[in-house]
Amino acid sequence: GQQVMQIPQYQHVQEGEDFTTYCNSSTTLSNIQWYKQRPGGHPVFLIQLVKSGEVKKQKRLTFQFGEAKKNSSLHITATQTTDVGTYFCAGQNNQGGKLIFGQGTELSVKP
């Protein structure tokens, strides 16, 4: 079945450093979503990418969808303590509505 893998599992950075998490799917995706979950909280939607090679930016966050629509990345420039949390990608395949979540990348930021 479809699998969505994320790396790294954990990332510890100094405030001001950049951060990137990568997401890879075993199958071609129709779209990919990214969510952020703060410690003790619930996943909150960040963005959805649909087009091959698409790049979207939200302030310091840059999201990319691969040309083959099987991988994606989230890059945070100059991390802040407010960026702390776990970032999940979630992919929807071409054959139905099931959204498969990756295992997440937990980001900690040292002030």
Add this chain to the structure above:
Amino acid sequence: EAGVVQSPRYKIIEKKQPVAFWCNPISGHNTLYWYLQNLGQGPELLIRYENEEAVDDSQLPKDRFSAERLKGVDSTLKIQPAELGDSAVYLCASSPGTSGYTGELFFGEGSRLTVL
């Protein structure tokens, strides 16, 4: 506008006891999801409803888990009997989309279950 509402937030039970979780989705959202989230893992889909129809319950352990969405609005998820391995956070989410295009999921705060 109210978000997805779940109750209870926390539940502690002994193994073999039953437990039920309730979810009220955002008004007008046709699709409702129940996800299971273990510590350090991503949410895993248990069941998806479109209105009152369960369109994907392939990951629901039907020997002990059951769910319903009467009238296509709120939903309950039941476990009977609970096992130690069921300890997790049960997340409810809703979206206005249908199976062809999921769109953004709106999650509730979750129900944290501890089975002793």
